[in-house]
Amino acid sequence: MQFHVDMKSSDDLTIGELAGRFGLATHVLRHWESEGLITPRRLPNGRRRYDFPDVVQVAMILRGKEAGLSLEDIRETVQAPDGAARRKVLRRHRDDLQQRIDRLQSAKSMIDHALDCKAPDVWECGVFRARIMALVPPA
Template sequence: MTIGELAARFGLATHVLRHWEEMGLLSPARRANGRRVYDESHVTTVAVIRIGKDSGLSLEQIRTLLARPGSRRAVLDEHRAALRARIAALRASLELLDHAAECPAEDFRTCPDFTAKVDAYVSSPPAGRTPAAPAFG
């Protein structure tokens, strides 16, 4: 298939596939006239790249996974730990937002339950977030 056909299959612009090729993520076959030719193995590779991007992996991390499959455990373990930390931070933020939305106090900032949640949130921030940069602010 052509670069346009492969790009269309995933709803991508062709320049994205060219960029991934420059980064070493894709290696299309070339015809005598110099045009790129893709097969079903490239469809799988693009799907892996998209899934990786959707999960928050960088293109460099994805390149490592594709180029050195034996290193996948370390890359994926590190990324999974980062995702778990983000999920914890998002849950804490959601809990604060839910309470603020449902709080019967006229000003939720004066509610003892809300201020206790804020104090707990500030005193032990999830990994990747400092008290000076709350996720709900």
């Protein structure tokens, strides 16, 4: 997927402008800064200023959150010392994500069966009950 970013609109943004661009509250960016995820430059008066790399970083943080990563997971990825270390972290995150996807697909399959089941009530369906029982941990 390609996207075009107007560099002029990405240079020297205030915290309000950057937050507004992504539909975020400014306190979210302050929190991410305190967590070490973004590092805006500071003007002599202490005000934050964001440029294009910060815009990209915010987009990456949001994508990571959409993928179910915690801020700690994202920080670990961002702060990895080099490409090899970053790939190792990303492989682990990918594997965790795949496990979540597998669990969600299994849950969706159960719901699909319940919706298509010919039994008068899904609770009476032997297939559905067997799938539920497979989820019960042994005593």
